Amino acid sequence: MMQQLIIYPLLFQLFLSIVLMFFWNKINAQKVISITGSIIAVLLSSYVFYYVWENGTQKVNAGSWDAPFGIVFVADTLAVTLVLLTALSGLAVSIFSAGSVIKDRLRFGYFPIFHFLLLGLTGAFLTGDLFNLYVWFEIIIISSFVLITIGGEKAQLEGAVKYFTLNILASTIFLTAIAVLYGLTGSLNMADLAGKVAAVENRGLVEVAAILFLIGFGTKASIFPLYFWLPASYHTPPAAVSAIFGGLLTKVGVYALIRVFTLIFVGDVFLGEILMVLAILTIFSGGVGALVQNNVRKVFSYLIICHIGYMIAGLGMFTEIAISGVIFYLIHDIMVKTNLFMVSGIIFKIKSSNSMRALGGFYANYPNLSLLIFIPLFSLVGIPPLSGFWPKISLIGEGFATENYWTVAAIVFASFITLVIIAKLWAEVFWKDAKEIPEKPKFEYFSDISKAKKTQFILPIVFLSLISLYIGFGAEHIQLLSSRIANELMNSEQYIDTVLNNS
Amino acid sequence: MKTIILRTASNYLLPVLLLFSIFILLRGHYLPGGGFVGGLIAAIAFVLHSFANGLKNTKSLLRFHPGFLMPAGLALSFFSGLSPIIFAGDPFMTGLWYHGHVPVLGSVGSALFFDMGVYLVVVGVTLTIIFTISEAP
Secondary structure (H helix, E strand, O other): OHHHHHHHHHHHHHHHHHHHHHOOOOHHHHHHHHHHHHHHHHHHHHHHHHHHHHHOOEEEEHHHOOOOOOOEEEEOHHHHHHHHHHHHHHHHHHHHHHHHOOHHHHOOOHHHHHHHHHHHHHHHHHEOEHHHHHHHHHHHHHHHHHHHHOOOOHHHHHHHHHHHHHHHHHHHHHHHHHHHHHHHHOOOEHHHHHHHHHHOOOHHHHHHHHHHHHHHHHHHHOOOOOOOHHHHHOOOOOHHHHHHHHHHHHHHHHHHHHHHHHHOOOOOHHHHHHHHHHHHHHHHHHHHHHHHOOEHHHHHHHHHHHHHHHHHHHHHHOOHHHHHHHHHHHHHHHHHHHHHHHHHHHHHHHHOOOEOOOOOOHHHHOHHHHHHHHHHHHHHHOOOOOOOHHHHHHHHHHHHHOOOHHHHHHHHHHHHHHHHHHHHHHHHHHHOOOOOOOOOOOOOOHHHOOHHHHHHHHHHHHHHHHHHHHHHHOHHHHHHHHHHHHHHHHOOHHHHHHHHOOO | OOOHHHHHHHHHHHHHHHHHHHHHHHHOOOOOOOHHHHHHHHHHHHHHHHHHHOHHHHHHHHOOOHHHHHHHHHHHHHHHHHHHHHHHOOOOOOOOEEEEEEOOOEEEEHHHHHHHHHHHHHHHHHHHHHHHHHHOO
16 A cells, blocks of 8 residues: 555545535535645645655556556656645645635535645646646646636636636647647657657657647746736635635646656757747746736736746756756745735735725734735745745856856846835835725625634734745755755656656 | 426336436446446436426435535545555556456446446536526526
8 A cells, every 4th residue: 555655645635525525515514624634635745755755756557557558646756845835735725715715605615626626736746647647737727717716706707718718728739739749659658758759750840749838838837928817817716716826826837847848858959948038028027017016916916927937947947956946946936926815815804905005004003914924925035044035046046157148137137026016015015004995894804703714814824934934944955855856857767767667 | 398298208218218328337348338428318317307397306306416426426436446555455546356247247346336436427417517507597
C-alpha cells in the first residue's frame, strides 16, 4: 500500500467530494467535513512531500499498465511541492468559505465542487501523461465554471461567459497540440515523449506543436495577449472562489508550461525568445492595467497577470538559477495571491464596497487587522525580508548573466509598479480618513456577525500570512527546495528513468 | 401527451427498457455498450413514463430523489477503483477478476462495478436535469 502513497492526496480529495455529496442539504455538516478533510489533506500531502524529499521521484502505473502505454502518476519534488501548496490554500479557503459564502450558494453544492476543483489541481500536478493532464484541466474548468456561476448574479454570469469561452478555446488548442504530438510520435507519456520528440526529423511540426501548447497553456496562465478573461471574471464570484482561482488556477497553467518546456521541448532558442518577449509584454500590460483600476479585486487580478510575467521570463531564460527563481516565485505567489483575495473579501465584508475611492479609515478602525493585512500586501511587493524579495534576486541576477537587459528592466519595472500600486492601495484604503458609505439594508456587516464567523474570516488570513512570513524569513529552506526542483527539471534524465523503468 | 395509448404502452415499456439498459450495461465489457449508454437508456425509460403519467407519478415510483444516485454511483466507482489497493496491494484501478464462471454474467471483476457506478451516475444526472427542467414553471 505504501507504493501508491503518492496518489493518496488525489484519491482523498475525490473521497471527500463524494462524502460531501451525500450531505447535499446539510450545510453545517458539509462545513465540518470540508475543514476536517482539508486538514487531513494537508497532513497527507506533507507526508507525501517528506517521503519524496527523502526517497526521490516516485511513480505509480495506474491500472498496472506499464509506463509508456498506461497512465502514470509521477511525483517529483515540483509536483509534491505544488500538491502541498494546493492542500494549504485549500485548507485556508475552506475555512474562509465556511465563514464568508452565503447559504444560498452553499445549498447548491459549493463544497463538493470546491473539492472537485482541488482534485483536478492535484491530479494535474501529479500526472505524467499529457492526455491525462488534459482530462484534469477539464475537471478544473468544469468545477471552476460551477463555482464562478453559483449564486447566479448578473455580473457573475457575464464574467463566467468570458471565462468559460476563452478557457474552453484554450483547452481545444491544447487538445489539438496533443493530437499533433501524438501524430508525430505515437506516444502521450511525457517522459517517453521527451526522447521521441528529440528524434523527430520534421522540426517545423514540432515547433508548431510547441507553439500550440504555448497558446493553450498561455491562455490558462493568462499571459499577454490572452489574459483578457481574467480581469473580466475574477472580481465577480464570492471572495473565497476568487481566492482559490487567483492562487491556483493560473499557476496550474504556469506549471504545465514549466513541465512541457523543460521536459518535452527542451533548449529551443526561438521559443525562449518568444517566451521572453511575451513575459515583458505580460509584465507591462498587467502592471499598467492594475495602475488604473479602482476596484480592489480588479487591482489584484491585474497584479496576477503582471506577476505571471516573472515566471514566464524565468522560463524563457532557461538556466538552472532562473528556473529556481521561477519555482521560488511560484511558491510565494500561490500563498500571497490566495491570501490577497481573501483580504479583499474581508474588506468587502466590513464596508460592503471594494472601490478604493470610497473606502478608507481601516487603520484607524481596525489597527490589528490592518497590520495583519500589511504582511501579504508587502510580501507581494517584496520588501526585504518578506517573501517576494528573494526570487527576484535569482531572476535579476540571471537576467544580467544571460544579458537579457530588457527582461531585467521589465522585472525592475514590475517591482516598482507593484510598490506604487500597493502603496496607493494602502494610502487609499487604510490611511485615508473614513468616508461615509451608504449602508446596504440587507447586507450582513462584519461587525454584526458572530465571533465564530469572525474567526473563520481572520484565521485563514493569519494562517497564510504565517506561511508567507516563513517563506520570507526561512528563505534559505525554500531556496534549497527550489534549487533542488530546478536541478531536477534541468536534468530530466532522472524523471525519465523513473517513469520508464518498469521493473 | 396523456393519450391512453402512450400511457398503456409506457407501463409495459418501463420494465422492458430497464431490462434492456441492464443488458447494454453487461454487454459493455467486450462489445459496444457499457455504463454510460445503459444509464441513458434507463433514464429514457423514466422520462417516457413521466411523459405519459406525469412527473408526480414517476417521482413516487422512484421513491427517492434521483440526485442521490450521483454520490452513490461515484462511491461505487471509487471503491471499485480502490479495491486493488485494499485487497491486492496493486495500483489504483487495476482489474481484479473472480476466476470462475458466473452464469449470465460470464466473468465478474472490479471493472463491472466501476461500470455500474457510471450507470448510476448517468441515471442520476440525467433524471435530475430533466426533472428540474420540467418542474420549472
